[in-house]
Amino acid sequence: MAATAQKHIGRNIARIREMRGMKQETLADLLGISQQKVSLLENAETLEDHKLEPIAKALELPLEALKNFSEDAFFNIISNTFNNTSNDNSTLIASSLNYQPTFNPLDKLLESYEENKKLYERLLETEKEKSRVIEELVRKFIKE
Numbered sequence: 001m002a003a004t005a006q007k008h009i010g011r012n013i014a015r016i017r018e019m020r021g022m023k024q025e026t027l028a029d030l031l032g033i034s035q036q037k038v039s040l041l042e043n044a045e046t047l048e049d050h051k052l053e054p055i056a057k058a059l060e061l062p063l064e065a066l067k068n069f070s071e072d073a074f075f076n077i078i079s080n081t082f083n084n085t086s087n088d089n090s091t092l093i094a095s096s097l098n099y100q101p102t103f104n105p106l107d108k109l110l111e112s113y114e115e116n117k118k119l120y121e122r123l124l125e126t127e128k129e130k131s132r133v134i135e136e137l138v139r140k141f142i143k144e
Contacts, residue, residue, distance in 0.1 A: 009052070012069040014042040016059050030058035 017027055024038040031038070031054055041047065041055070049063065056066040 007067070007069075008045050009047050009067065010042040010044040012066055013055055013059075016061070016066065016069060017042075020059065022059075027055075027058055031055065 017024070024035045024042075028035045028038045041051075047055075052066060053063055056063045059066065
């Protein structure tokens with residue numbers, strides 16, 4: 001009598017999140033919960049569908065894919081996709097050597113510069129406000 005092994009849904013969530021390069025904090029933000037709650041979810045052996053639906057949506061995949069995820073099947077698909085190109089993997093090596101990112105690194109640098117500039121401006125405004133409040137308190141204290 002063979003028993004079917006129950007899939008550990010929490011491990012599925014963790015592995016898919018990791019494969020997508022997503023941190024627990026990021027998933028927590030998408031779900032509107034704390035990072036600790038995400039950790040608890042990833043340790044849960046089973047979860048109800050109503051809890052899994054927002055997680056699947058945040059991970060951008062169907063609920064059934066999350067529930068039925070198999071790491072072995074995933075790697076077999078990836079392995080077969082690359083290994084079927086040629087016997088010596090020359091196509092895979094050639095495509096790796098000609099890798100061209102789909103983003104412009106200069107654009108990313110400019111984006112981070114602009115973000116830093118905005119953060120600095122916000123910090124400067126906060127410091128000005130703090131200085132103004134301190135000045136008001138000093139004036140009130142001197143008058144008393």
